[in-house]
Amino acid sequence: xxxxxxxxxxxxxxxxxxxxxxxxxxxxxxxxxxxxxxxxxxxxxxxxxxxxxxxxxxxxxxxxxxxxxxxxxxxxxxxxxxxxxxxxxxxxxxxxxxxxxxxxxxxxxxxxxxxxxxxxxxxxxxxxxxxxxxxxxxxxxxxxxxxxxxxxxxxxxxxxxxxxxxxxxxxxxxxxxxxxxxxxxxxxxxxxxxxxxxxxxxxxxxxxxxxxxxxxxxxxxxxxxxxxxxxxxxxxxxxxxxxxxxxxxxxxxxxxxxxxxxxxxxxxxxxxxxxxxxxxxxxxxxxxxxxxxxxxxxxxxxxxxxxxxxxxxxxxxxxxxxxxxxxxxxxxxxxxxxxxxxxxxxxxxxxxxxxxxxxxxxxxxxxxxxxxxxxxxxxxxxxxxxxxxxxxxxxxxxxxxxxxxxxxxxxxxxxxxxxxxxxxxxxxxxxxxxxxxxxxxxxxxxxxxxxxxxxxxxxxxxxxxxxxxxxxxxxxxxxxxxxxxxxxxxxxxxxxxxxxxxxx
Numbered sequence: 001x002x003x004x005x006x007x008x009x010x011x012x013x014x015x016x017x018x019x020x021x022x023x024x025x026x027x028x029x030x031x032x033x034x035x036x037x038x039x040x041x042x043x044x045x046x047x048x049x050x051x052x053x054x055x056x057x058x059x060x061x062x063x064x065x066x067x068x069x070x071x072x073x074x075x076x077x078x079x080x081x082x083x084x085x086x087x088x089x090x091x092x093x094x095x096x097x098x099x100x101x102x103x104x105x106x107x108x109x110x111x112x113x114x115x116x117x118x119x120x121x122x123x124x125x126x127x128x129x130x131x132x133x134x135x136x137x138x139x140x141x142x143x144x145x146x147x148x149x150x151x152x153x154x155x156x157x158x159x160x161x162x163x164x165x166x167x168x169x170x171x172x173x174x175x176x177x178x179x180x181x182x183x184x185x186x187x188x189x190x191x192x193x194x195x196x197x198x199x200x201x202x203x204x205x206x207x208x209x210x211x212x213x214x215x216x217x218x219x220x221x222x223x224x225x226x227x228x229x230x231x232x233x234x235x236x237x238x239x240x241x242x243x244x245x246x247x248x249x250x251x252x253x254x255x256x257x258x259x260x261x262x263x264x265x266x267x268x269x270x271x272x273x274x275x276x277x278x279x280x281x282x283x284x285x286x287x288x289x290x291x292x293x294x295x296x297x298x299x300x301x302x303x304x305x306x307x308x309x310x311x312x313x314x315x316x317x318x319x320x321x322x323x324x325x326x327x328x329x330x331x332x333x334x335x336x337x338x339x340x341x342x343x344x345x346x347x348x349x350x351x352x353x354x355x356x357x358x359x360x361x362x363x364x365x366x367x368x369x370x371x372x373x374x375x376x377x378x379x380x381x382x383x384x385x386x387x388x389x390x391x392x393x394x395x396x397x398x399x400x401x402x403x404x405x406x407x408x409x410x411x412x413x414x415x416x417x418x419x420x421x422x423x424x425x426x427x428x429x430x431x432x433x434x435x436x437x438x439x440x441x442x443x444x445x446x447x448x449x450x451x452x453x454x455x456x457x458x459x460x461x462x463x464x465x466x467x468x469x470x471x472x473x474x475x476x477x478x479x480x481x482x483x484x485x486x487x488x489x490x491x492x493x494x495x496x497x498x499x500x501x502x503x504x
Contacts, residue, residue, distance in 0.1 A: 115157035120197035124204030156494035167410030180417035185214035208317035307412035389480035438492030439467035
């Protein structure tokens with residue numbers, strides 16, 4: 001039974017500070033698992049094809065050594081605890097039986113801005129990420145002066161809330177089979193209301209964008225605008241959305257070279273044969289935000305369609321999780337200029353000893369770019385800014401640890417349910433959402449065009465703002481291009497929503 005607290009609220013509604021501390025016993029167990037790792041044999045493939053069958057041994061094995069010999073979890077734990085973290089208990093009715101309910105302890109990061117014009121922002125992480133995805137951008141979002149910008153939204157600040165999806169990070173997992181996108185959105189909305197944010201905006205990529213859609217569809221009186229990056233959209237059909245269908249085909253006929261007839265499309269999106277998305281594939285894979293994305297069939301489909309089978313393997317194998325993460329975030333570009341005779345990883349070389357990672361995140365973001373590049377980018381600016389992000393060994397292992405610590409079974413069950421929720425035959429996918437949507441588009445590592453044309457989304461969203469970038473950031477823009485993402489969010493939300501100025 002809940003008891004009243006001093007402020008008159010039930011204990012169940014209390015928001016309590018939280019800090020991470022993994023037991024030494026569990027860290028010792030992790031080390032033993034790593035020491036007992038048996039790596040599989042692999043084919044001797046040419047360098048340019050070494051990723052064709054998954055993560056190559058030459059990439060994973062040095063990271064295994066680094067994990068055992070140099071990686072310092074306690075140091076990283078201290079980094080993460082610099083984020084203001086909290087937990088609160090959220091109670092939801094069962095999706096299948098309204099007479100029963102479940103209570104979940106929800107973990108979240110919450111940092112308020114000192115600026116009077118601050119907008120409440122709900123940051124929805126994706127998979128295989130976690131709440132730490134927000135770490136590089138939270139200071140610049142709450143304090144605009146830490147990353148100067150010019151133009152629309154230049155001084156827009158945010159109160160940032162970044163919850164962990166139930167079953168991810170340090171949020172309790174739901175024991176109910178039907179807990180998916182709608183239920184996650186319900187939890188996140190209740191967290192925002194509990195913190196006193198009646199109206200807010202939301203950002204998410206990948207599965208985080210799917211959560212944002214659930215928020216916009218079911219809580220549009222609270223979630224008043226959404227921003228995403230690199231979205232995957234369903235190709236419009238005449239039956240589903242005749243106007244979007246006609247606009248797309250008119251733009252294709254004119255190759256988007258006639259401004260009045262381009263309808264937001266650009267020539268680069270239409271030069272290649274008409275792309276398809278995962279929505280047009282078999283019924284079991286339709287609707288995934290990653291169906292044709294960097295995660296590929298082995299991860300997005302395999303993990304989610306048989307979650308319990310994969311759980312037996314991965315809940316006992318930190319190296320299995322590492323291999324999956326590497327496959328998700330790697331670059332397929334040929335390796336160049338090895339620093340040793342060992343094949344070079346597509347990530348930051350181990351020899352650099354994480355010199356970049358050891359910088360504080362606010363210093364790193366503050367020194368990246370102090371002036372927004374012109375749009376469109378000039379050839380010189382394109383050359384300067386269009387750099388591939390290189391993941392440090394510590395960053396890769398941090399992301400792996402955030403899957404390893406809670407166990408993967410709940411997260412994979414959630415993915416299974418989310419895939420079903422995204423079926424193109426569902427109301428979730430087919431309903432038009434009038435909540436304004438802003439889109440940032442970053443290049444994939446080996447492509448100059450997005451996975452699907454951005455304006456395909458006009459069939460299912462009210463697209464209000466678009467910014468196209470030349471810099472590659474296909475996995476996590478908040479991690480790979482934090483400076484540009486922050487500037488985009490300021491400009492997007494600063495121009496499409498109007499919040500009253502509040503005292504801080």
